[in-house]
Amino acid sequence: MIVADLPVGRLAATLAGPGLRLRTGPVVTRIRSTVPEVLAGIALHYSQHPIEDDEGFADFHVQVRPPPSFRRWVAPQLFFDFDGMPPFRPLPRAQAFPMLEWGLNWCVSSHAHQYLIFHAAVVERGGRALILPAPPGSGKSTLCAGLVHRGWRLLSDELALLEPDTQALVPLARPVSLKNASIDVIRGFAADAGLGPIVKDTIKGAVAHMKPPVDSVRRAGEKALPRWIVWPRYEAGTVGRLTAWPKSRSFMRLAENAFNSSEHGRSGFESMAKLIDRCDCFEFVYGDLEQAATVFAALAQQE
Amino acid sequence: MTGLSEDAVSTALRSIDLVSHYTLQQWEALIRQARPANVLSRIALSVADAGLMDRVPAAPRAHLQAAITVAHAQAEAVRQEVAHIERALAPLATDVILLKGAAYFMAELPAARGRVFSDVDILVPRDALPQVEAELMLNGWATTHLHAYDQRYYRRWMHELPPMLHVTRNTVLDVHHAILPATARLRPDSRKLIAASRALESAPGLRVLAPVDMILHSATHLFYNEDLSSGLRDIADLDSLMRGFSAAPEFWRELTERAAELDLTRPLFYALRYSARMMDTPVAPSALRALASAAPPSWVVSMMDSIYMRALRPHHSLAEDALTPFARRALYVRAHWLRMPPHLLALHLSVKALRREEADP
Amino acid sequence: MFVALTTPVRWRIVAPHAIAWREWNGEVVVRAQSGSVHLLNPFASLVIRLLIDSPTPLSTDELSSALQASVSGSHLGEARDEVDASIEEFERLGIVEPGPS
Numbered sequence: 060m061i062v063a064d065l066p067v068g069r070l071a072a073t074l075a076g077p078g079l080r081l082r083t084g085p086v087v088t089r090i091r092s093t094v095p096e097v098l099a100g101i102a103l104h105y106s107q108h109p110i111e112d113d114e115g116f117a118d119f120h121v122q123v124r125p126p127p128s129f130r131r132w133v134a135p136q137l138f139f140d141f142d143g144m145p146p147f148r149p150l151p152r153a154q155a156f157p158m159l160e161w162g163l164n165w166c167v168s169s170h171a172h173q174y175l176i177f178h179a180a181v182v183e184r185g186g187r188a189l190i191l192p193a194p195p196g197s198g199k200s201t202l203c204a205g206l207v208h209r210g211w212r213l214l215s216d217e218l219a220l221l222e223p224d225t226q227a228l229v230p231l232a233r234p235v236s237l238k239n240a241s242i243d244v245i246r247g248f249a250a251d252a253g254l255g256p257i258v259k260d261t262i263k264g265a266v267a268h269m270k271p272p273v274d275s276v277r278r279a280g281e282k283a284l285p286r287w288i289v290w291p292r293y294e295a296g297t298v299g300r301l302t303a304w305p306k307s308r309s310f311m312r313l314a315e316n317a318f319n320s321s322e323h324g325r326s327g328f329e330s331m332a333k334l335i336d337r338c339d340c341f342e343f344v345y346g347d348l349e350q351a352a353t354v355f356a357a358l359a360q361q362e
Numbered sequence: 363m364t365g366l367s368e369d370a371v372s373t374a375l376r377s378i379d380l381v382s383h384y385t386l387q388q389w390e391a392l393i394r395q396a397r398p399a400n401v402l403s404r405i406a407l408s409v410a411d412a413g414l415m416d417r418v419p420a421a422p423r424a425h426l427q428a429a430i431t432v433a434h435a436q437a438e439a440v441r442q443e444v445a446h447i448e449r450a451l452a453p454l455a456t457d458v459i460l461l462k463g464a465a466y467f468m469a470e471l472p473a474a475r476g477r478v479f480s481d482v483d484i485l486v487p488r489d490a491l492p493q494v495e496a497e498l499m500l501n502g503w504a505t506t507h508l509h510a511y512d513q514r515y516y517r518r519w520m521h522e523l524p525p526m527l528h529v530t531r532n533t534v535l536d537v538h539h540a541i542l543p544a545t546a547r548l549r550p551d552s553r554k555l556i557a558a559s560r561a562l563e564s565a566p567g568l569r570v571l572a573p574v575d576m577i578l579h580s581a582t583h584l585f586y587n588e589d590l591s592s593g594l595r596d597i598a599d600l601d602s603l604m605r606g607f608s609a610a611p612e613f614w615r616e617l618t619e620r621a622a623e624l625d626l627t628r629p630l631f632y633a634l635r636y637s638a639r640m641m642d643t644p645v646a647p648s649a650l651r652a653l654a655s656a657a658p659p660s661w662v663v664s665m666m667d668s669i670y671m672r673a674l675r676p677h678h679s680l681a682e683d684a685l686t687p688f689a690r691r692a693l694y695v696r697a698h699w700l701r702m703p704p705h706l707l708a709l710h711l712s713v714k715a716l717r718r719e720e721a722d723p
Numbered sequence: 724m725f726v727a728l729t730t731p732v733r734w735r736i737v738a739p740h741a742i743a744w745r746e747w748n749g750e751v752v753v754r755a756q757s758g759s760v761h762l763l764n765p766f767a768s769l770v771i772r773l774l775i776d777s778p779t780p781l782s783t784d785e786l787s788s789a790l791q792a793s794v795s796g797s798h799l800g801e802a803r804d805e806v807d808a809s810i811e812e813f814e815r816l817g818i819v820e821p822g823p824s
Contacts, residue, residue, distance in 0.1 A: 087421070116386040116421040120394065142394055143679050172428035306747035311762045321758050322435045328743040328754045335747070442756060531757075 063106040071098050078120070080111040084214075084231040084279045086171070088163060089117040092155075094137060097123050100156030103255055104234040104268055107276040119166040123159050125152070141166065154258055157266050160236060164217055167231070168318045174220040174229065175330055176318040181214035181228050182206050184359045187286035188228050190219055190338070192316040195263070198293030201241040202351060204269050208249035209352040210359075213275035214283065223323070223330040226337065227282035232275045234268040242267045248348055287358065288313065288338045291345065299345035299354045309340035369675050371395050371405075372640045375598050378408040382417040389422035391680055399594045399676035402426075403433035404476035411475075433476045440467050440479050443533050447482065448567040450501035456490040458568050459559050461538065461579060465570040466599070468562050473602040481525065481534035485571075487556060488539040495523055495537065503528050503535055541579050542586060550582070550624040573607040574620045581633030582626055590693060593674040594640070600633050601641035608644070618652040627656030635663075636670055669693060733780035734810055735822035736771075742818060744775070755816045766805040769793055771813065780822030783810060 062070065062081070073079045078091040079101070092098070111117070122140040125131040126149060136149035139162035146165060150158045168176055179192035180203035189211070193199035200216050207213040214230035221228055234255075237245055242265065245252050253270030288309060289301065304312075313331060314320060320327045345351040370392050374381055384392070396402040406426035409415055418426060444464055451458050459465075461483040466474035486494050495505075503526040507513060516524040522538040540552045558572040571579060577600060584596040607613050621630040631653045637643040657663060672689035675681040736742055743754040751768035754760050763771060773789050774781060781789075783806050791802035813819040 116390050172431045173424045307750035310752050314760050324435050325743050332745045
């Protein structure tokens with residue numbers, strides 16, 4: 060059963076009551092909320108995602124809820140609870156759906172230490188995965204959102220989950236978060252992009268989420284072996300060009316983007332080294348999304 | 363106990379074999395409660411040690427494996443931190459005794475298995491405190507809690523320096539000179555604890571408490587503390603320590619005699635009682651008899667039972683009933699009462715309340 | 724006849740099982756015991772490789788000669804400077820320690 064199979068009324072009642080057990084790749088999150096923006100966001104962005112039944116195992120139990128105080132109504136705020144405890148400060152009610160998404164990221168990056176976790180987007184084509192690590196503002200999410208509408212499968216736009224033993228990357232296939240100017244770029248780039256409402260004044264500026272392509276969601280059980288690591292940088296007016304980067308420096312850059320390297324200790328170093336061994340590493344400066352897509356299509360053709 | 367079902371976490375800690383038949387729902391409930399109780403890594407390693415990992419379904423197994431990964435990293439971090447502390451304090455040639463988790467770990471006791479550490483605690487002679495603080499500061503530790511009130515609270519009233527934070531490693535070191543504050547009603551003699559301590563083979567510059575003292579310290583820390591978020595973990599520690607040390611022939615007698623000598627029979631009474639209840643610790647009947655005279659009136663014991671059997675459970679909605687919040691609040695006041703005289707207590711609590719309001723956005 | 728009054732310090736890798744390292748394109752990436760990772764310049768990379776590969780501790784003289792031999796066009800003074808700088812940094816990071824002479 061997928062989310063779209065539930066009539067909206069049932070979906071609302073499930074979220075408000077026992078909680079919706081939503082599957083995103085290997086992760087099942089039980090989500091509870093009475094907030095309408097959360098309901099709408101899930102109905103739109105997660106319509107194709109599987110729902111698990113109550114007899115199964117949910118990895119995380121979260122809730123997006125108003126505070127018990129007057130801030131429920133006056134300048135209304137919401138909390139994200141992880142199993143009854145809020146790990147971060149409340150946010151204005153208008154940011155309900157982004158808050159859920161950030162919270163779901165936090166659940167994984169704080170607990171899923173069976174993986175080596177990097178702050179990076181991951182897409183796949185022809186059985187080989189492309190990792191796009193980048194600090195915020197580098198255009199990684201825009202590039203990721205663009206590529207998944209030009210022949211690439213989405214694994215994740217924020218969290219690269221690497222199995223240390225197999226070196227396989229594990230998908231989540233969750234919505235892609237876009238900021239500010241990227242929102243319009245993607246709107247122009249893919250007519251059926253499935254963009255949600257724009258939420259203004261967040262700590263990252265204006266934010267909107269893009270629905271993950273149906274194919275990516277359907278194949279969320281399919282891992283992929285990494286082949287390329289590319290550090291993107293958007294620079295208006297430039298023609299997209301891949302520049303090979305030395306592996307020693309690529310390792311250091313990748314280490315900067317690792318969420319949980321200290322948890323993995325020495326074996327984490329070895330796993331990261333193996334990843335660098337098997338991947339071609341590049342820097343990519345680009346000014347036009349369509350042209351960028353052709354560069355990556357050519358990369359995917361190479362053996 | 364009405365309204366509370368068998369506690370899932372202590373059940374698993376007591377009898378790890380049971381988990382080989384767990385349903386997904388039972389795993390879900392166990393993991394959710396074990397996490398805030400700080401014993402998920404411990405349970406995970408118990409499962410691994412018992413050779414049961416293959417029987418765990420894939421989804422919960424991932425959480426156990428993640429917890430084991432974290433435990434290994436923690437162990438390495440503690441090892442290194444203890445090495446830094448040993449190096450820093452070596453020039454002083456004073457007795458430095460590791461306490462609690464770091465001690466269990468360096469002494470390679472089972473209680474250290476799967477431990478999640480936050481700070482390292484050490485005990486030093488009271489006269490050595492200024493030099494210890496100075497030497498630590500030379501080596502990169504800085505004092506915290508700079509609010510003047512807190513500094514006084516720690517130094518004058520409590521039994522420790524304000525926590526020391528290492529400026530580059532971001533680790534916390536708590537330096538104690540006694541195991542209870544000078545203002546507390548009980549006055550166990552730290553010099554006796556230090557005199558009975560043993561040097562560590564793996565780190566000769568550092569020492570650990572004698573076995574019975576380790577147990578008494580753990581019991582005192584647990585039953586004189588308001589923060590029981592690790593209460594179940596501490597009971598599991600006590601159970602592990604007692605099972606391990608009770609192999610020695612005169613252990614129970616030494617334990618109760620030492621408790622009497624240090625005036626810690628009351629916390630030991632509770633420790634034995636709740637450890638036996640929650641973890642089935644095989645406490646020798648002779649020990650229970652020896653402590654019978656230290657027990658409070660039976661109505662107090664009943665009240666403590668209903669408070670502690672709630673408060674020692676995991677801090678999670680699945681482990682609670684309607685009375686749990688009251689139980690916790692009762693303990694908060696009790697713990698402070700035991701540590702500070704009433705007139706100081708009222709002052710401290712009101713200052714704490716004020717500060718919390720200041721901190722709100 | 725003057726005889727050296729002190730024996731030179733010999734250096735070795737601290738706990739070789741605990742250090743992790745890899746080399747790509749002539750540059751070594753090393754993980755110190757604390758978990759921090761460091762990219763070494765080509766000279767420091769050579770120095771650490773010499774220490775890793777040597778079964779016995781090495782003095783700065785021995786390291787300097789070996790370094791000078793490996794890098795064409797360099798002379799001993801430069802090599803000496805590079806070795807001193809590298810050893811100082813490695814010691815600070817807890818990667819090397821004085822070994823028995």
